[in-house]
Amino acid sequence: MTAVRIRSVEAIAVAVPLHHVMRMAGVRISHAENLIVRIETECGRVGWGEAASAPTMTGDLQASMVTAVRQVFAPMLVGQQPLQRAQLMQRVQHAVMRNSGAKCAVECALYDLCGQLLGVPVYELLGGARRDELRPMHLLGNEHVEDDVREAEGKLAQGIRFFKIKIGVKPVEQEIRSTRLLRQALGPDVTLCADGNMGLGAQQIQAYCEGVKDQGLLFLEQPLRSDNLLGMARLARSLSIPLCGDESVGSPADVMALSAAGAVAGVNLKTIKFGGLSPVVHASHLCDELGLAINLACKVGETSIAAAAVTHLGLVMSNLDWGISLTNHYLADDLVRQPVAPVEGVIRVPRTPGLGIEVDEARVDKYRV
Ligand SMILES: [Mg+2]
Helix, strand or coil, X not given: CCCCCEXXXXXXXXEEEEEEEEEECCEEEEEEXXXXXXXXXXXXXXXXXXXXXXXXXXXXXXXHHHHHHHHHHHHHHCCCCHHHHHHHHHHHHHHCCCCHHHHHXXXXXXXXXXXXXXXXXXXXXXXXXXXXXXXXXXXXXXXXXXXXHHHHHHHXXXXXXXXXXXXXXXXXXXXXXXXXXXXXXXXXXXEEEEECCCCCCHHHHHHHHHHCCCCCXXXXXXXXXXXXXXXXXHHHXXXXXXXXXXXXXXXXXXXXXXXXXXXXXXXXXXXXXXXXXXXXXXXXXXXXXXXXXXXXXXXXCCCHHHHHHHHHHHHHCCCCCCCEECCHHHECCCCECCCCCCECCEEECCCCCECCCCECHHHHXXXXX
């Protein structure tokens, strides 16, 4: 194959409205402020990547992600061969500290591009599919539990059998009541878990877990702040519900530290935290070795560009015991012609080259900020 070179790397800031405001501890999200990366080759082939800004998770602001791509990554990549993606990403990873969101969007665009150039879906480049379909979970984060129940019942009717409740927003008695009402509405066979988003204190968590101990929660995600390793380890020893690390997990070293401390039984892996798709595959191998469960997830609310990337990862990873979450359906609009969406609760990943999505550039322009 003749050498294909990168002609341009564009960082595009977009703000896409959500259907309704999503509440979780410490944040209230009405618009998804995301970075879109568009990489074009000299032959006119285009690859797309995306990352959500996540000030309380990765520290990435939308403006800082755009600046990292424009000032540092784009000049390194233009004129280079995209098929050398591992070598290029090594340079990108070492060029600046952190900035995992910007690195993630660049790597995602390179994978989409390389898949198209080689004529294979991205999951083939990531190691090959271990499964044919995915059954995503649904996140509930309404202001009122009645809306959560209504939304959950609607999703249940559409074949969704796995829900995550955002807690740590209301007083703990109300959180307990909400969880119990949801369990009552959904029945005993539906999988339910809860995410504290660092919004609870140790005593509140003890009270919450006591109040829902008979509700069969699969796991409780990140109740304490991300740097409180000892607190998480202490909780893990006293609670009957397994703990999951999310905001506290952004590298293999974090996974090992949490595991060594006995602080978690599983982790939430997101591409924006690890800086791309291949680092998440590596982290999943580490989780396998350490016996940790995995929840693979998009950040609220990423469009079908990031959702597609996560579905390719979902086919490849050996262990998805704690499910997979997509977030594009919380958005009032999307940036692709055929949004990634489950049919009767099941997602089948396209077998077409690259990410298998068709980005609508007019809509990218519409939401550009
Ligand atoms: Mg979380």
